[in-house]
Amino acid sequence: MTLNLVATTAIKKAVVLINDLDTSKFPLLLTRILSKLHLKDERTFSEEEEEKLQSSLSLTDGDLELVIHTLEFILHQAAYHTAKPGLLGQQLQQIELEEEKVKVIVDAWKNAAADVVTKLRQRTITPKRLEEINWRLNLQMAQSNKSKMKLPxxxxxxKINDEDSEAKEKIRFEMTHDELYSFYNQLETIQKQLDNLG
Structure with missing residues (x-):
């Protein structure tokens, strides 16, 4: 599957706005978007910066938002498909971006693609990540009503790390031999499915 940008109504409107942007200011906007592309919950620009951008680029609040979101979408698609600069350029021409803007986007992509793709690959879907597993075996030899027993x-x-809050959490649990064996079989199934995807 390769990059295939479709000119939806929103993209068509954004293309008109992008084509009208001051070409000297456009690379700065693009560089900032590329530098923040891998961040999930952080806005590319603060509210104060967006107000300055609206004035600088002569855009309304809604138009600026559309331009930023469209550029983010295009760059996310390029990263997802690890698009070659030439293919990205062709796709941008097909959605009718003017040649000057296409060149700026392609040049920025050439310079930033490897870094952006690497950062996006490192980003996790969920903020919590397993950092460490500690374990030990126990053998219960007796209970109050049973004097001789062996229950392993x-x-x-x-140890779980939460990227959003920087908090570390510990989860403790125990498993019997049968539960552990069932869990092991589930992990084996997961591993086979991952191997088939790879």
């Missing part, structure tokens, strides 16, 4: 179990401690 495994105790686990998972």
């Amino acid at each position: 179990n495994a105790m686990f401690e998972l």
